[in-house]
Amino acid sequence: MGHLILRRIWISYLLVLREQKMTIGSTGDIALRLCTAAEIKFYFSRFVATSYLSPNKNCNMTTWNPGCEPGWACRVGLDDPIDLRNSKDMPTRTSSCHSCCAGFFCPHGLTCMIPCPLGSYCPLAELNKATSMCDPYRYHLPPGYGNHTCGGADSWADIRSSWEVFCPAGSYCPSTTKKIPCSDGHYCRTGSISEKKCFKLTSCDLNTATQNLHLHGGFLIAALTTLLIIIYNCSGHVLVIRERRNAKSREAAARSVRRTAQAHERGKATGDVVKKHAPGLQKSLSRTFSCQKAAIQPEEIIVLGQTRSEPDKGIGFSHVSQQKSYIADKTKKKGSGSPTQNKQELGDDFSLESGKNHAPEGRHMHTNSQIFKYVYGKIEREKALQLENKNLTFSGIIKMATGIEIATRPMIEVSFEDLTLTLKGKNKHLLRSVTGKIMPGRISAVMGPSGAGKTTFLNALAGKATGCKRTGIILINGMNDSIHSYKKLVGFVPQDDIVHGNLTVEENFLFSAKCRLLSGMPKADKVLIIERVIDSLGLHYVRDSLVGTVENRGISGGQRKRVNVGLEMVMEPSLLILDEPTSGLDSSSSQLLLRALRREALEGVNICTVVHQPSYSLFKMFDDLILLARGGLTVYHGPVKEVEDYFAGLGVIVPDRVNPPDHFIDVMEGTVPS
Numbered sequence: 001m002g003h004l005i006l007r008r009i010w011i012s013y014l015l016v017l018r019e020q021k022m023t024i025g026s027t028g029d030i031a032l033r034l035c036t037a038a039e040i041k042f043y044f045s046r047f048v049a050t051s052y053l054s055p056n057k058n059c060n061m062t063t064w065n066p067g068c069e070p071g072w073a074c075r076v077g078l079d080d081p082i083d084l085r086n087s088k089d090m091p092t093r094t095s096s097c098h099s100c101c102a103g104f105f106c107p108h109g110l111t112c113m114i115p116c117p118l119g120s121y122c123p124l125a126e127l128n129k130a131t132s133m134c135d136p137y138r139y140h141l142p143p144g145y146g147n148h149t150c151g152g153a154d155s156w157a158d159i160r161s162s163w164e165v166f167c168p169a170g171s172y173c174p175s176t177t178k179k180i181p182c183s184d185g186h187y188c189r190t191g192s193i194s195e196k197k198c199f200k201l202t203s204c205d206l207n208t209a210t211q212n213l214h215l216h217g218g219f220l221i222a223a224l225t226t227l228l229i230i231i232y233n234c235s236g237h238v239l240v241i242r243e244r245r246n247a248k249s250r251e252a253a254a255r256s257v258r259r260t261a262q263a264h265e266r267g268k269a270t271g272d273v274v275k276k277h278a279p280g281l282q283k284s285l286s287r288t289f290s291c292q293k294a295a296i297q298p299e300e301i302i303v304l305g306q307t308r309s310e311p312d313k314g315i316g317f318s319h320v321s322q323q324k325s326y327i328a329d330k331t332k333k334k335g336s337g338s339p340t341q342n343k344q345e346l347g348d349d350f351s352l353e354s355g356k357n358h359a360p361e362g363r364h365m366h367t368n369s370q371i372f373k374y375v376y377g378k379i380e381r382e383k384a385l386q387l388e389n390k391n392l393t394f395s396g397i398i399k400m401a402t403g404i405e406i407a408t409r410p411m412i413e414v415s416f417e418d419l420t421l422t423l424k425g426k427n428k429h430l431l432r433s434v435t436g437k438i439m440p441g442r443i444s445a446v447m448g449p450s451g452a453g454k455t456t457f458l459n460a461l462a463g464k465a466t467g468c469k470r471t472g473i474i475l476i477n478g479m480n481d482s483i484h485s486y487k488k489l490v491g492f493v494p495q496d497d498i499v500h501g502n503l504t505v506e507e508n509f510l511f512s513a514k515c516r517l518l519s520g521m522p523k524a525d526k527v528l529i530i531e532r533v534i535d536s537l538g539l540h541y542v543r544d545s546l547v548g549t550v551e552n553r554g555i556s557g558g559q560r561k562r563v564n565v566g567l568e569m570v571m572e573p574s575l576l577i578l579d580e581p582t583s584g585l586d587s588s589s590s591q592l593l594l595r596a597l598r599r600e601a602l603e604g605v606n607i608c609t610v611v612h613q614p615s616y617s618l619f620k621m622f623d624d625l626i627l628l629a630r631g632g633l634t635v636y637h638g639p640v641k642e643v644e645d646y647f648a649g650l651g652v653i654v655p656d657r658v659n660p661p662d663h664f665i666d667v668m669e670g671t672v673p674s
């Protein structure tokens, strides 16, 4: 409000200045009475700060002119030059003191006039004989000045403390001396400088200050409000119905796919075909999208041989695998161009391929039931293939696939040499000369006592280590690239949850898929990825449950952890880094999670995870182990299979009924004698 009034004063002041420029030659008197910039500055700084004016050049203990009284002003001497824009020196203003002009205010203790702000109404004051006050203002005639009359306004004020000086409600004041009644069809609030047109649903009489709502206007607003309330209440219901319908078509699709699969299983001949065409397994195992022209029908499930022998219709090559093979080729050829040029090409080709040719297979699906049939068909087929080849490893797949195009996700191998992290400003090492590599298709466990630097190590790999100085080299696929160039291929699951508690499990995955998968990817393919993740993590039963927040309890802690991991799996990463995904989970939940990770690894995903106190069976599910000791020193880095022999060679024998990884950490910590 104050800011608005100051603005209005300033506008009126400029207007007056402009007017005075024209008349100064003729009368010149008003201009000589107007406050200069220095006086206005003095008024605002002193008055606003202390609520009364302090003594100044013209009004102090020794010089107190009649112009110092409220509503009065004096002029500068006729021979004195006046510069209204001078904001430094206050002029001497003691001659010809008169009452303040209408439209101006003359404060007590200042001998000049300030224009009233636009929207105010500052007429000349009149003596009220009953109260002996100068109406409509609140000052008295000064005692001892015989010829003193009531002057003009003495103050401006904000509308709350003194509304009298403002243009009254029902009228508007285009200038500070003009007051016009508000016309029909318009309304004027207190302090208006113009009248405002009334809204269509309202009526405004003469001199009105507010708009009055018509009866039919009231009805219309009430009807709209009711409609909104109905929509609000029904939206939840509509969502529930839609959810149920989705669930029904999902179940129907799953049933139909299962029936077809069973029918095929019964045919022994089909099983023979599957075995006969095992070399095609690699291509079929791809869980990424096919570039085939025709959509896969549920009937095609299991009939791997047919799909292999009909490349146009079959399971086809994974699109992402093509990207990866392409990247691998590019990577090999990299020596031929400059590093930046090569990286640029790689990025361009990758995004180009991804956007343009991606999986037309799912594009043909429009209805939910079509999508679910397609999705469950694919998932069932993948499961069947996995059942047929239980002991298949990623390297096994690679061997089988020799000579044909490898259909996996883009591969990322990360090697690190003398990786050392030192806290900035302190000479504290968080990691010391950690050397080794983590490979695609393998799960590496990072273990060690609390505070050893496991999280720090993961952060260093993911390029998230902050506040530290890093030395040593990190190579991605043998190249000295920044991990940030591969950020679309790297998933990172932090220790703390990143789930949205107010969404259901499925909505969480949908949200992640929408944010992180290519926007041009068909809906069916996104649904396929989400369904795979739900299936892989065993989250069917809670897919429609709210994840929950601190206030609203949702799914269990273990399920929540799995959702947390699933959010990253949805983006189909090539390098998946996880910080303690199994902490707080029981053995079977941990195994379930690790089995899901194993399936990812089978597709060539490079997985590196911190794990605390795994059971022996869980420990055996990892491929490699990085064992860190306090201070970030590497104690062991190699295959899990060989760790016991390695420690036995050092004389560390694991006692009976003791979990080997626990024993090694106890030995490192010195809690058991080595």
Ligand SMILES: Nc1ncnc2c1ncn2[C@@H]1O[C@H](COP(=O)(O)OP(=O)(O)OP(=O)(O)O)[C@@H](O)[C@H]1O
Binding pocket: 423, 430, 448, 449, 450, 451, 452, 453, 454, 455, 456, 457, 466, 467
């Ligand atoms: N940015 C940092 N600033 C100061 N100290 C840090 C920083 N990052 C890590 N540290 C220290 O480095 C050490 C290793 O921390 P880190 O979190 O990596 O351990 P950890 O092995 O993951 O432990 P836990 O198993 O308990 O999670 C700790 O002593 C920690 O205080």
